[in-house]
Amino acid sequence: MGVSDPGKGVVLVVDDSEDMRSLLTVILGKNYKIVQAENGKVALDLLDKQDVDVIVLDENMPIMGGHECYVKLREKSNFTPVIFCTGAPSEEFLKRELALGAFDYLAKPVDADKLLQLVDEAFTTKQRLRLIRARAK
Numbered sequence: 255m256g257v258s259d260p261g262k263g264v265v266l267v268v269d270d271s272e273d274m275r276s277l278l279t280v281i282l283g284k285n286y287k288i289v290q291a292e293n294g295k296v297a298l299d300l301l302d303k304q305d306v307d308v309i310v311l312d313e314n315m316p317i318m319g320g321h322e323c324y325v326k327l328r329e330k331s332n333f334t335p336v337i338f339c340t341g342a343p344s345e346e347f348l349k350r351e352l353a354l355g356a357f358d359y360l361a362k363p364v365d366a367d368k369l370l371q372l373v374d375e376a377f378t379t380k381q382r383l384r385l386i387r388a389r390a391k
Contacts, residue, residue, distance in 0.1 A: 262287045263307035263377045268297040269324070269339070270315040274362070278310060278339075281366045282373060294323025301327070306334055306374040308357075310369075313340035313347065324354065333383070335376035339364060 265286040267278045270293055279288045289306065291297035295318040297309070303351050309327075313320040324336055338359035348359060357376045360369060 255377040263380075264289060264305070265373060265377075266291065266297060266300065266306040266309045266317070268292075268294065268309065268320070271312075274312070274339075278364070278369070281364070281369055282310075285370065285371065288378070292341075294318030294320060294326070297323055298330075300324055301332060303336075307380045308373050309334055309336045310373070311336050311338050313338055314342065321351065324351065324356065328354065335379055337369075337372050337376060341367075 257382070263286050265282050266289050267275050267282070269275050269278070269293045272292075275292070276291045279290065282288055288309075289300065289304065291300055293315045293341040294311075297311070298318075311323060317388040320338055320340070322333060324338075327336070333355075337357050338347075340347065340359065341362040351359060357379070358372050359374065
């Protein structure tokens, strides 16, 4: 699912709410190709098959929540920028995820302009990392 423009970056939207995935797709879909997953397990399976530039990850989901997904992602040495998106933000949550290296986080309801800004910044970061790695080879 998403916009099929190969020149665009790819954003993985992970949320158990189909409405939220649709909303985030509408917000980001003009600038990025969007792929979706309904929980952390589906996201990890998808990431085994497809490279993405940025991940927008819900914290609270059935089967596998955002924190567990994020930890497993890092265990696989996947350092794709992750922006957490949560309906129940807390200082503890913020400190925990940022300490693990999350790019940033947003509280729901999502501010569309802030989301686009953060995804653009994360995408730029990912592109810079690719250039650094390519030069090192």
